[in-house]
Amino acid sequence: MIWFQQMHEFSICQSVLEQVEQITRRHHARRVTRIVLSVGPLSGVVDVLLQRAFDALRLGSVAETAVLDIHTPAVIVACPSCKKESRVPTNRLLCPHCQQWQTTLVSGDELVLLRIEFAPNTLSDNGHSVENEHV
Amino acid sequence: MCNTCGCDANDHQHKHHAPSASVPESSELYTAILQPDEIVAARNRQQFEHHRVLVVNLMSSPGSGKTQLIEQTIQTLNDEITIAVIEGDLDTENDALRIRRHGVQAEQITTGTACHLDAAMIETVLPKFSLDTIDILFIENVGNLICPACFDLGQDANVVLLSVPEGDDKPEKYPVMFRAADLMLITKTDYLPVATAFSIHRATQSFRNVGGRAPVQELAAPLDRGVSAWIDWLLSAYAQKFTALSTPSPSETADAPPKC
Numbered sequence: 190m191i192w193f194q195q196m197h198e199f200s201i202c203q204s205v206l207e208q209v210e211q212i213t214r215r216h217h218a219r220r221v222t223r224i225v226l227s228v229g230p231l232s233g234v235v236d237v238l239l240q241r242a243f244d245a246l247r248l249g250s251v252a253e254t255a256v257l258d259i260h261t262p263a264v265i266v267a268c269p270s271c272k273k274e275s276r277v278p279t280n281r282l283l284c285p286h287c288q289q290w291q292t293t294l295v296s297g298d299e300l301v302l303l304r305i306e307f308a309p310n311t312l313s314d315n316g317h318s319v320e321n322e323h324v
Numbered sequence: 325m326c327n328t329c330g331c332d333a334n335d336h337q338h339k340h341h342a343p344s345a346s347v348p349e350s351s352e353l354y355t356a357i358l359q360p361d362e363i364v365a366a367r368n369r370q371q372f373e374h375h376r377v378l379v380v381n382l383m384s385s386p387g388s389g390k391t392q393l394i395e396q397t398i399q400t401l402n403d404e405i406t407i408a409v410i411e412g413d414l415d416t417e418n419d420a421l422r423i424r425r426h427g428v429q430a431e432q433i434t435t436g437t438a439c440h441l442d443a444a445m446i447e448t449v450l451p452k453f454s455l456d457t458i459d460i461l462f463i464e465n466v467g468n469l470i471c472p473a474c475f476d477l478g479q480d481a482n483v484v485l486l487s488v489p490e491g492d493d494k495p496e497k498y499p500v501m502f503r504a505a506d507l508m509l510i511t512k513t514d515y516l517p518v519a520t521a522f523s524i525h526r527a528t529q530s531f532r533n534v535g536g537r538a539p540v541q542e543l544a545a546p547l548d549r550g551v552s553a554w555i556d557w558l559l560s561a562y563a564q565k566f567t568a569l570s571t572p573s574p575s576e577t578a579d580a581p582p583k584c
Binding site: 197200201203204205208212216217218219223226231232233234266279280281282283290291292294299300301302303304305306307308309310 | 346347348349350351352353354355356357358359360361440471473474475495496497499500503532533534535537
């Protein structure tokens with residue numbers, strides 16, 4: 190497990206799962222079937238490593254049987270000179286039309302939780318809920 | 325908060341404890357994923373603001389001249405500004421020893437096998453400093469052009485060094501790191517006569533290509549060339565923070581950390 194602790198995808202995945210657990214509870218759900226993330230190529234997070242971390246960390250969580258769906262948004266810059274928005278490679282953020290370098294990044298460095306899909310609560314889920322209700 | 329399920333309700337009449345609770349199929353969100361260290365970094369930043377310390381995070385490949393830059397800065401500023409240093413390396417106290425020879429406090433963090441410093445490591449070592457007496461704290465990160473860029477430590481500025489022997493296309497090879505720079509320092513320019521493949525123009529262009537908008541400076545520390553420009557940048561960063569902290573809206577002073 191040492192290699193896991195060294196990569197920051199491991200701790201980011203822990204963070205994702207904590208947020209997912211909270212949102213799942215808030216929606217009265219018990220199990221998650223799909224988690225959809227948007228991980229920009231400039232976010233510094235590697236999707237393959239995040240997936241691997243998820244495969245280890247989901248065990249015992251509400252997302253134990255969930256699918257982790259990672260979307261990769263395009264890197265898009267806005268040019269202050271020619272006012273165009275363009276899709277560019279990760280290591281070339283110049284405006285491809287006028288070569289202006291003082292562009293603004295519109296998309297490409299995000300690290301966002303987009304959607305969570307829940308399983309309907311089964312009878313056993315509900316039974317569990319009733320057992321816990323002696324407050 | 326409900327102690328049973330952790331939801332936001334504060335009474336126990338809410339429906340979801342009942343077997344008939346309905347579960348939506350999905351929840352559409354657009355929520356930023358919290359970085360694990362965000363809270364600790366914010367605590368560090370608060371301490372630095374409270375004690376009026378400018379914190380500069382130095383990042384680069386190993387051997388590009390980070391320690392030498394700090395030594396040179398100490399020699400130039402020691403009489404007017406109190407400097408302290410946190411050194412990050414996988415092993416040895418070598419760099420801390422180098423700094424202490426100048427009479428400056430340096431605390432070494434040895435990370436074992438970890439390739440970067442994180443906010444928690446910084447928080448752990450802060451009690452060893454008397455922050456009230458310090459003007460500028462340098463954090464010399466672990467030599468690595470990849471991971472350190474992704475960890476907010478609570479710093480005010482990132483200075484990324486690119487030394488001439490490394491080659492002028494490093495920014496395009498490591499865009500995340502260089503995009504996070506508030507200043508790019510091209511170091512060891514005294515090697516230019518022998519490192520003929522390196523072009524300052526290409527290095528700067530490579531930095532601009534990856535979205536680097538920060539100033540670019542050149543430094544040949546042994547020849548004392550470029551040192552005064554660096555010192556000017558540093559003092560102006562210090563003055564900016566100090567002035568900003570004296571204004572009524574201190575919450576706006578901390579630069580947003582690089583997002584990654």
